[in-house]
Amino acid sequence: MIRVVMYLAELGLLVYALIDCVQTERAQVRNLPKLVWIALIVLLPIVGSISWLLAGRPLREGGAPPSQRPWSTGGPAPRPGGGAPRGPDDDPDFLRHLNPPPPRDSGDDPAGDDPRR
Template sequence: MVRVLPVLIQLALLVYCLIDCIQTDSALVRNLPKAAWVLLIVFLPLVGGVAWLVAGRPARGAAARSVPWPSTATAGFPEYERPRVTGPDDDPEFLAGLRDSDERHERMLRDWEADLRAREQGLRDGGPAGDDGTPEPRPGS
């Protein structure tokens, strides 16, 4: 058991340091590029792991490089220049188009109702009505 303990400690250090190095932001890694730290940890597990913990790991409280606005959040525009996207309920042009569409449908419905009344009146007055509401001549007349 005593002979296995150093191997387990070295393996645990390798795994911990490798995972920590891979998950660390590249901008926060100190002294060497991130790829160099990964290679150092893999090829020299004990020395590379200790070196990573001492000299490569980001200092406590280190923050990533900050920019005035993150490009992914505002698509490259500062807050005051960002295009404002509104929903359809806030768009006056959209609402006006709905009103026009409703008025057009109401007119169409009134025309259909008038056409239906004319056809019904034509049927009551003397026979089947045509498309224009006038009675069609009866066969044999």
């Protein structure tokens, strides 16, 4: 059973590294040409895959804006004001729209049966 798990782990690493290498733009590949990395990953699956992940992948710091990075998740852009994102319960505008004030009547509710009071 352990042999099967090890084989599947090796296969998964090979597939991940190969797909990552193929999807990376040629100009962003480090240390070796892209075709050499692909050959290394296929011919030496464990060594080639680990080498690609450590020495061939593009660095995540700096470079292109997040929307143009191949590893971008497509999530929201950073906030213009910086800082951590706020939850809806910290946003006064959001809370104001949740519970709007009751409309002002001209006093035509003589019985006072308005349930909002």
